[in-house]
Amino acid sequence: xxxxxxxxxxxxxxxxxxxxxxxxxxxxxxxxxxxxxxxxxxxxxxxxxxxxxxxxxxxxxxxxxxxxxxxxxxxxxxxxxxxxxxxxxxxxxxxxxxxxxxxxxxxxxxxxxxxxxxxxxxxxxxxxxxxxxxxxxxxxxxxxxxxxxxxxxxxxxxxxxxxxxxxxxxxxxxxxxxxxxxxxxx
Numbered sequence: 001x002x003x004x005x006x007x008x009x010x011x012x013x014x015x016x017x018x019x020x021x022x023x024x025x026x027x028x029x030x031x032x033x034x035x036x037x038x039x040x041x042x043x044x045x046x047x048x049x050x051x052x053x054x055x056x057x058x059x060x061x062x063x064x065x066x067x068x069x070x071x072x073x074x075x076x077x078x079x080x081x082x083x084x085x086x087x088x089x090x091x092x093x094x095x096x097x098x099x100x101x102x103x104x105x106x107x108x109x110x111x112x113x114x115x116x117x118x119x120x121x122x123x124x125x126x127x128x129x130x131x132x133x134x135x136x137x138x139x140x141x142x143x144x145x146x147x148x149x150x151x152x153x154x155x156x157x158x159x160x161x162x163x164x165x166x167x168x169x170x171x172x173x174x175x176x177x178x179x180x181x182x183x184x185x186x
Contacts, residue, residue: 004137011136013148018123020080020122021124028114037115040102044072046094048062058079060079060145062074062076
């Protein structure tokens with residue numbers, strides 16, 4: 001894993017245009033039903049490794065998190081909703097195999113509420129997000145889209161919300177730090 005250092009200043013994300021965020025996770029409903037929830041838990045790292053090997057897939061960055069000993073989830077940042085949909089529906093992916101397995105168990109009546117699955121997807125239009133990082137390495141949105149000095153977008157949140165690029169958003173247009181496919185603490 002590449003080592004990332006804190007930037008000793010206030011920064012913001014270099015994102016331009018719409019931002020696509022996917023929250024996806026699982027909840028262990030019955031700890032004793034390991035044979036039901038362990039395959040689900042193990043499938044996400046496999047999907048993330050697969051996506052890391054396919055930069056054209058559109059996954060920009062991710063952060064693995066836990067909400068409790070029962071609930072685990074991933075925050076993912078994508079280039080576009082079209083690339084997110086393309087991965088979700090591609091027949092040659094770990095995701096497709098995992099959903100085929102889950103749907104097969106459900107059709108067989110073998111899903112007994114041992115593990116919960118969920119996701120929420122958001123397309124956030126420009127002008128409806130802002131970010132600030134103080135003495136942090138690139139994290140979250142900044143790790144996905146690059147990190148720039150706060151002054152380039154405004155010191156106040158209302159200025160960052162109001163930011164509009166002078167030209168249409170292009171990934172190579174922003175002055176960026178190299179985003180990492182592996183988030184800190186993951």
